[in-house]
Amino acid sequence: MxxxxxxxxxxxxxxxxxxxxxxxDLMPGDKLPSEAxxxxxxxxxxxxxxxxxxxLAAMRIIxxxxxxxATVAQIDHGAMSLMIEHGVHTDQINIxxxxxxxxxxxxxxxxxxxxxxxxxxxxxxxxxxxxxxxSLGDPAxxxxxxxxxxxxxxxxxxxxxxxxxxxxxxGITRQTWPMxxxxxxxxxxRDLMVQTHIDIxxxxxxxxxxxxxxxxxxxxxxxxxxxxxxxxx
Amino acid sequence: MxxxxxxxxxxxxxxxxxxxxxxxDLMPGDKLPSEAxxxxxxxxxxxxxxxxxxxLAAMRIIxxxxxxxATVAQIDHGAMSLMIEHGVHTDQINIxxxxxxxxxxxxxxxxxxxxxxxxxxxxxxxxxxxxxxxSLGDPAxxxxxxxxxxxxxxxxxxxxxxxxxxxxxxGITRQTWPMxxxxxxxxxxRDLMVQTHIDIxxxxxxxxxxxxxxxxxxxxxxxxxxxxxxxxx
DNA sequence: CAAGCAAAACCTGTCTGACAGGTTGGGGGA
DNA sequence: TCCCCCAACCTGTCAGACAGGTTTTGCTTG
Numbered sequence: 001m002x003x004x005x006x007x008x009x010x011x012x013x014x015x016x017x018x019x020x021x022x023x024x025d026l027m028p029g030d031k032l033p034s035e036a037x038x039x040x041x042x043x044x045x046x047x048x049x050x051x052x053x054x055x056l057a058a059m060r061i062i063x064x065x066x067x068x069x070a071t072v073a074q075i076d077h078g079a080m081s082l083m084i085e086h087g088v089h090t091d092q093i094n095i096x097x098x099x100x101x102x103x104x105x106x107x108x109x110x111x112x113x114x115x116x117x118x119x120x121x122x123x124x125x126x127x128x129x130x131x132x133x134x135s136l137g138d139p140a141x142x143x144x145x146x147x148x149x150x151x152x153x154x155x156x157x158x159x160x161x162x163x164x165x166x167x168x169x170x171g172i173t174r175q176t177w178p179m180x181x182x183x184x185x186x187x188x189x190r191d192l193m194v195q196t197h198i199d200i201x202x203x204x205x206x207x208x209x210x211x212x213x214x215x216x217x218x219x220x221x222x223x224x225x226x227x228x229x230x231x232x233x
Numbered sequence: 234m235x236x237x238x239x240x241x242x243x244x245x246x247x248x249x250x251x252x253x254x255x256x257x258d259l260m261p262g263d264k265l266p267s268e269a270x271x272x273x274x275x276x277x278x279x280x281x282x283x284x285x286x287x288x289l290a291a292m293r294i295i296x297x298x299x300x301x302x303a304t305v306a307q308i309d310h311g312a313m314s315l316m317i318e319h320g321v322h323t324d325q326i327n328i329x330x331x332x333x334x335x336x337x338x339x340x341x342x343x344x345x346x347x348x349x350x351x352x353x354x355x356x357x358x359x360x361x362x363x364x365x366x367x368s369l370g371d372p373a374x375x376x377x378x379x380x381x382x383x384x385x386x387x388x389x390x391x392x393x394x395x396x397x398x399x400x401x402x403x404g405i406t407r408q409t410w411p412m413x414x415x416x417x418x419x420x421x422x423r424d425l426m427v428q429t430h431i432d433i434x435x436x437x438x439x440x441x442x443x444x445x446x447x448x449x450x451x452x453x454x455x456x457x458x459x460x461x462x463x464x465x466x
Numbered sequence: 467c468a469a470g471c472a473a474a475a476c477c478t479g480t481c482t483g484a485c486a487g488g489t490t491g492g493g494g495g496a
Numbered sequence: 497t498c499c500c501c502c503a504a505c506c507t508g509t510c511a512g513a514c515a516g517g518t519t520t521t522g523c524t525t526g
């Protein structure tokens with residue numbers, strides 16, 4: 001984890017700072033040394049330390065704030081989201097591949113959610129599904145409730161890695177969701193899509209993992225079909 | 234994707250550069266403007282442009298090289314790997330959660346690999362499994378072949394997102410793998426672990442996805458049991 | 467003595483200018 | 497025509513400076 005970046009002063013500084021965090025077992029929120037102090041300890045200019053900080057901040061490993069010292073950060077999907085978007089924009093990843101991964105992890109998520117969800121989480125998931133139905137006339141709002149629904153399921157799975165991954169796909173999903181919506185031109189198709197979410201929420205609330213998985217699979221089958229209809233090869 | 238970073242000149246610059254890439258449809262390898270030019274166009278100092286470049290480079294969205302201009306980068310798991318490691322080191326993620334995710338995606342990967350693998354990929358996967366067996370006396374080498382084996386499977390799945398995810402877990406796996414190995418103290422347990430890999434390779438080579446999934450599930454069940462034995466809660 | 471406030475000390479964000487190399491394209495010589 | 501070398505370009509790093517934002521300190525006041 002350290003020498004990956006070496007061969008440049010900034011790379012060395014990134015390694016040194018990472019090591020500092022690990023060796024002292026710093027936890028999210030803990031403060032790092034000031035730029036001035038680090039530049040003195042590492043025998044490099046403040047410029048180098050700053051660029052190292054920026055790099056770590058880009059990966060959301062640390063957090064920067066003006067006036068305050070840098071702190072250790074909580075994991076966050078922002079960086080991953082940008083990386084995925086970049087991959088799609090540069091034709092290194094296509095939407096179908098994203099959907100295959102989402103289907104794979106979301107069927108697992110919904111199983112775990114059905115087993116582990118608290119009553120509060122179940123209520124929230126039901127509420128978001130209901131909000132989707134109430135937003136049938138407002139695609140933008142509907143999309144946001146849709147995203148929040150899947151995020152809530154990931155949360156209920158009690159595995160932060162799933163939350164991270166679902167979050168990572170959110171950025172690109174925001175850009176492609178409207179396409180999928182347009183290919184469901186009939187009211188029936190749109191109602192079905194929303195109803196499936198409601199049914200998934202009910203299955204999770206009823207702690208019925210098998211039913212939940214079945215419905216989630218149905219949802220993704222339908223979504224992929226919609227994308228194909230849209231002519232996305 | 235743009236205004237996430239705003240409220241600071243560096244953030245704005247990151248947004249402007251990202252937009253530049255997207256609007257001009259730049260592909261991996263394409264050159265970006267020089268720091269001097271960008272600093273002139275964006276009306277900021279070269280310092281700001283450099284920090285923006287560093288941020289994008291940390292996410293492997295662009296690539297920097299001394300003397301040359303920055304180029305658009307290929308997706309790479311390096312950054313994600315560091316992020317995951319950070320999450321584990323700061324107790325935000327534990328090993329079991331990683332294993333649950335790996336099991337979920339690797340069972341899908343092995344299905345796809347069994348269906349889509351080329352003959353060359355099948356041969357490579359078999360070769361790596363054989364190398365594992367040949368390295369039974371050298372844990373470090375065995376681990377590397379193990380990692381390469383799973384990477385090759387992901388490759389054969391023909392979905393770069395799976396490769397990305399498997400790569401993301403490699404960093405932390407390198408740090409925890411020896412623990413799992415130590416908890417398989419008997420020769421029988423160790424032979425079984427390696428034999429399972431060989432069997433998976435054969436199932437993939439035989440284009441038998443069901444058998445491959447069954448064996449992969451077995452492998453993960455066994456690995457999780459080993460971790461539990463090691464006292465990892 | 468305690469509470470509160472204001473100045474001092476500290477810290478980050480950005481700018482400017484400078485210089486040591488690494489890279490590249492083009493012109494001139496063989 | 498081919499090759500080599502130089503000039504132009506570009507990045508990596510450093511030093512110093514200053515405008516704000518933040519934290520600490522210590523004094524003042526009730």
